[in-house]
Amino acid sequence: MGDPHRNCPSRDCHFSERRLASAMVTPEDVKALRKKLGCTAKDLARVLGIEADEVFAWESGERFPTKRFVDKMTELEQRGAEAFPKRRKGDATEMERLADPELWKILRKLLAHPALYRQVKKLADEMPDPVDD
Structure with a gap:
């Protein structure tokens, strides 16, 4: 099958750019987005309104996000890390x-x-x- 992003102008291209370069979001795309946003799979799942197991399935290639979730992840990328409010230091879990x-x-x-x-x-x-x- 090969790398669907081999024609990307940059191997570090944004989630939304990679999405435009191919019809499918790869597990690596989801992992890279989480890394860029500085969030855990659980954080991403919470913001998307799904279970963390779903994000893990995307990242393992077991399942792939639907267009609805790809669009939401694109919006999150545009908002950046502020989309994931961090716990204040000293706040209890x-x-x-x-x-x-x-x-x-x-x-x-x-x-x-x-x-x-x-x-x-x-x-x-x-x-x-x-x-x-």
């Missing part, structure tokens, strides 16, 4: 927060004090749900 004894103390208080639960629920209703991101 979700797993670190789950292991924090203070979280469990707060949960115990929420269960024991209905008035506190109502106040927290009202405050939580004003916050965006991370599942909707």
